[in-house]
Amino acid sequence: MPRVVVFDEFGGPEVMHVVEEPVIEPAAGEVRVRIEAFAVNPLDQMMRAGNSPAPVPLPHARLGVEGTGVVDALGSGVAGLSVGDPVILVAVPDASARGSYAEYTTLPASQVIPRPAGLSVPEAAAFWVACSTAYGALVEKAGMRPGDHVLITAASGGVGRAAMQIAGQIGAVPIAVTRQPSRRDELLAAGAAEVVATPDVAGAVRSLTGGAGADIVLDLVRGPGQQELVQAARPGGTLVAAGFLDPRPTPPPADAAVTIIDYRSFEHTLDPVVVRRMAAFLTAGVRLGALRPAIHQVFTLDDVAEAHRHLEKGLHAGKKIVVEV
Known part of the structure; x- marks a missing residue:
């Protein structure tokens, strides 16, 4: 079965562990994305440590507000996307329930955009936030x-x-x-x-x-x-x-x-109208060579705790830490 990173208590990187869960079928208006990579962000660290601005329900909480992958399944009523399309996640407001630290996640179709051509998978994972x-x-x-x-x-x-x-x-x-x-x-x-x-x-x-x-x-x-x-x-x-x-x-x-x-x-990433403007501007920046995320290191899903330790110790020197799934 597909793997997902969860934590049952607040604490250091060691509280995270990988479990297996069945895939979830997307509801109406949703897509299921097979995650290829996700970036580690300070908000993830805050959620894991119990310092998040929003409450995180325990146990079995998830993490991840950023990631990239391919569309794996479509819910009813979804238009403009096809299975196999490479996409970037633009917002995961309920990250504690279906965050991107996983092999699969489901989310509203309005919360994915086409992945800009010219970005590698790690770069795409670290691009949007x-x-x-x-x-x-x-x-x-x-x-x-x-x-x-x-x-x-x-x-x-x-x-x-x-x-x-x-x-x-x-x-x-x-x-x-x-x-x-x-x-x-x-x-x-x-x-x-x-x-x-x-x-x-x-x-x-x-x-x-x-x-x-x-x-x-x-x-x-x-x-x-x-x-x-x-x-x-x-x-x-x-x-x-x-x-x-x-x-x-x-x-x-x-x-x-x-x-x-x-x-x-x-405020903006949950507004589809603004997201379209963002996507157009940022995709143009990639095409023109003006925008390119800086990657520090790429970890595997089994090493997600070490990726968090790198973030906490400041070993990334401001560049993005990515985990490939």
Whole structure:
């Protein structure tokens, strides 16, 4: 029988184990996907450890909000897809019940898109969450335009790298923020136009923008450091808070001249109209060579616990960890 990763208690990577389960027939409007690979994301780690923003019912909880595979079966009423089509999962809001850490999963047909040609299976598995989050925050929410100076925190991470590439694709100017000056050349190669590696972020950004400040700030960290990012934005600029890397409270903004937007990617990935726009933009980026996920290492399903240990120890250096099924 097909295999699936489950966990019956919260804890470290060791709580995950592989079991066998029968395949489930897709309901009306659903598809069954034979998973070829999935990416390991921080949300997976939070769910497994019991720190998820949403409750995770135990026992026999599943994981996985990202993956790629081929359509294996169609429920009644599904149009526009055929058995054998390669697809990417765009949203798994009930990951604890039918996440992508499995050989098969079922989900609404509206929550898959065609896999862009030119991506390998591991790249396709690691493509959507980072790229859709960056696109949704910068394009849909902040209205990024050509020529905009875009300040990107946590630029070495998956969403940060995608944000730099998407900004470059649209003709904006991505400015990467890093706490590690040794990563300057790596970030420039990944798509940054400029790199800020100093505690005086606001001063550095003012210098790079002729005193104006950033038009858009993508804050993937939050916490007390957001105050410095607000100061780095121009009056009338926009800060989109789209991450939670700093668990400390984020103080209310002291500068009302900057619009602050709180962003959750499911806001868009559950909207079929926006998903079509996302898919068109991101597929074009792949075709043009502007978008390409960075893969750290590929594990097997039997080594899924080791993949989580790599994520927790930071051994991936911001690149994506993928598990092939």
